[in-house]
Amino acid sequence: MLKVDNLNVYYGGIHALKGVSINVDEGQIVSIIGSNGAGKSTLINSISGIVKYKEGEITYKGDKLPKQAHKIVKAGICQVPEGRIIFANLTVMENLNMGAFLRNDKNDIEKDKKRIFELFPILKARENQIAGTLSGGEQQMLAMGRGLMSNPDLILLDEPSLGLAPLLINTIFDIIIEIKNMGKTILLVEQNAFKALSIADKAYVLEQGVVTLEGDAKSLIKDEKVQEAYLGKKNTQTV
Template identity: 70%
Template structure:
């Protein structure tokens, strides 16, 4: 469904991504794990056209992606950015409606709005509240709901559990599984490697701009180097 081939990205003289190859099949949750500064967010931002690659190609459903952000959204690819990035001075409802800004089907937009409220009842309770006054967990729900309003086929989630209390982290990961059951495909960047590998089908380990390991999520989780580096387990050998 989504294929990244030989992707190279630079920030000035810094070579941020070094020949990245990633594939996401329809209906999967694929996670990218790695330490801070490994290039995880850069990869998502390049897929959605925010960052321009120096070399490499991105294909969606067999067609080469144009690297223009609104055209990528129109194709069915939506990103939930790191840090939520909700519109703080707009209401919850207005934030959600902005997720459907490329759509013209008003009746269907309203139907999807009600569906988002069913998934996130807390957003319905706060639909007239300014987004900037929500808690971190509520803002994360809003950011996910806003992406769903675009009717994406594939969602790119960038650090959805960052800064959340443990109980809310569990809630967010349950929601991600629920979104998969809705028929969505998910590419998940997540610093909580344990939780990410628990729900993912496949995984890639990204270190200093390179993919160093890939495979089934269970296999990656049982790898001694991954356990020591990302899962907090000391491997004695």
């Protein structure tokens, strides 16, 4: 579904991504793991059109992906950004409506809204509440719901567990699996390597802008280098 080939991104004189190549097959959860500053968010922002890349190519469903963010959304890709960047002064319902901004299929929009309220019941209870007053976990659910309202085939999730309590993290990852079961494809960028690998079909390890490991997620979770660098002794006992 998505192919990133030899992507190079620079921030001034800093070479942030150095020839990164990844593949995402339809129906998969593909996880990108790595430490802070590894280039994970740069990669996902490059795919969604937020960051401009200097060299390389991105193709989506066999066609070259446009570089303008609104055209990328229209093509069927949405990003749920790091930090739950919602419209804080709008209500929950208004945020969801913003997610469907490029759509004009009113009946399907209402069906998708109903499905999102089934996926996130708390959003239904808060539909008229100002989004900025929601808890961190509720804001993350709203950000994911707003992304789904664009009716994407591919969802880019950037650090969905960041800053959440452990119980909420489990809930968010359960919901990610449910979204996959809805027929969506997911590219997941996540610092919580154990959780990311445990739900993924395939994974890549990004270090200082370079892909250093890739493969089946269940194999990577048992890899000694991955365990030592990202999982720690506590998590290796649960593998």
